[in-house]
Amino acid sequence: MAKDLKEIKDIEEIKELGWDELIPGAALFSFTEPVEDVAEVPMDERPYAPTNSHEWQVGDWRVEKPVYNRDLCIDCQFCWVFCPDMSILSRDKKMIGVIYEHCKGCGICVEVCPTNPKSLLMFPEHMENEKALEMWPKKEEKK
Ligand code: SF4
Ligand code: SF4
Structure with a gap:
């Protein structure tokens, strides 16, 4: 019934x-x-x-994840606005991090992040976030 x-x-x-x-x-x-x-x-x-x-935990089939670098972030909130899954955690207009239980790994947050280098980057799902932060690229020089 x-x-x-x-x-x-x-x-x-x-x-x-x-x-x-x-x-x-x-x-x-x-x-x-x-x-x-x-x-x-x-x-x-x-x-x-x-x-x-x-x-519900709905992000477990992701193959890549966005990693967040607090040191570079300017709290512009672009990632929060554009994430199609409400997976960016922000409080009082300060970016806090990514909700991995819901993030699908689409990479949109990385695309819209305006800093140089970006404050969000995609890394393989299995990589530790600390390791990803160690591999962060340097600032790109203007041409
Ligand atoms: S990868 Fe996609 S789903 Fe995950 S936080 Fe970024 S925009 Fe949202
Ligand atoms: S888009 Fe980039 S700089 Fe802006 S709040 Fe998100 S992580 Fe920070």
């Missing part, structure tokens, strides 16, 4: 459902209660619903 997702309070309940138990075309709500101005509520304080993708 089809299950109304509004009745589900725990994400583990969804994992137990069969394909024919979810209502076709069901609306998945972002939050368990109304949130007036979501941009003003810090990510870790939002009442995410169990059906919200925030609650």
